[in-house]
């Protein structure tokens with residue numbers, strides 16, 4: 310089978326299918342990426358991926374190419390995993406998909422099934438089918454299936470082998486059965502549905518998770534005002550099975566390559582059918598505002614941020630990945646720069662990606678200690694293990710003013726007093742040492 314697009318989704322899917330014994334070739338138009346992959350080096354950071362790729366290259370089940378003929382000739386199954394980034398109006402940009410499909414349609418030379426993993430609006434798989442049929446050899450039979458991806462970066466391999474569900478949206482039973490067979494060795498429940506419902510399941514799921522995050526952030530903001538503690542409130546809420554404990558973590562807001570773009574896309578999809586998705590509008594608005602809440606706190610406690618050294622700890626949109634797309638850390642870095650602060654950043658794996666986004670507007674520190682040295686505020690944005698486990702005593706030793714703004718509520722609040730730290734989390738009472 311062929312995987313088109315060797316990014317976060319395509320690479321993980323390809324490596325996991327190869328691990329289960331399938332013969333997989335990953336095709337990408339990015340020559341540098343493919344060169345790197347042929348050497349067994351993944352161009353992204355994802356725990357366990359390097360080992361999986363190396364092992365399957367060695368076993369001869371996983372190959373990489375930029376050659377369309379090699380990619381698309383004599384293939385039974387072609388998986389589409391190219392990006393669908395947002396356009397300025399919030400709608401997904403389907404041009405990468407269109408180019409990939411046109412290229413594929415020119416080269417396929419046998420009947421096959423095309424499986425779309427890219428996140429696309431309802432009706433897109435029908436369009437893909439139309440694009441293919443208008444270009445391919447008319448004698449060939451090609452069926453298009455929607456199989457949206459639900460993996461989480463940072464846990465992508467685990468999620469592929471042990472996800473909550475695999476959704477297969479197919480027009481015919483035979484094509485659906487074929488893809489179900491492809492996944493038979495994965496220990497994951499299969500949901501069979503029609504194509505448009507499958508496409509919608511993906512957007513509805515991400516919008517719902519984003520709503521949970523914005524909801525708990527609103528509750529956190531109220532907790533601060535009424536003297537309640539969001540961590541206790543969330544724990545108490547989460548014990549109710551109807552609510553569940555996941556995605557009730559208050560913080561600086563969601564980021565990444567999926568939630569921001571998929572919420573905007575769903576809002577756009579609703580707008581196109583003349584439906585005003587009011588809850589989703591509020592979800593996005595709250596998320597946009599949440600980093601500003603943290604900036605307000607910084608201003609209240611530090612006064613002007615001009616020429617102050619700010620340590621920004623964590624740049625990836627979440628721990629376990631080097632992905633900085635729509636990361637709250639990048640947004641916060643830009644806001645701090647805008648206020649005239651001297652921003653020193655640190656992340657265990659995402660520095661290189663951040664450099665492309667922030668250029669020389671910030672200082673890239675080689676360690677947490679380097680970022681914290683003489684800083685007047687530390688902003689925690691990604692809850693990496695290294696950041697959680699960093700000794701609290703070092704903050705007071707290294708910083709000029711030991712003020713910690715914890716955008717992920719990941720540090721132990723009860724230990725702030727003994728370390729003489731000013732601690733400003735989200736939705737908690739925090740701790741401000743008394744003035745002696």
Ligand SMILES: NC(=O)c1ccc[n+]([C@@H]2O[C@H](COP(=O)([O-])OP(=O)(O)OC[C@H]3O[C@@H](n4cnc5c(N)ncnc54)[C@H](O)[C@@H]3O)[C@@H](O)[C@H]2O)c1
Pocket residue numbers: 313314315316317318319336337338339342390391392393394405406408409410412426427428429458459460461462566567
């Ligand atoms: N990243 C995630 O966590 C995640 C999770 C679920 C769903 N998705 C969805 O999966 C899709 C892919 O996301 P991603 O994060 O893997 O994207 P990505 O940007 O990491 O990878 C996309 C890859 O496609 C390649 N590409 C572009 N045009 C091509 C073409 N014509 N032929 C072959 N390759 C081409 C690019 O070079 C790139 O390597 C998106 O629709 C996204 O919304 C992503």
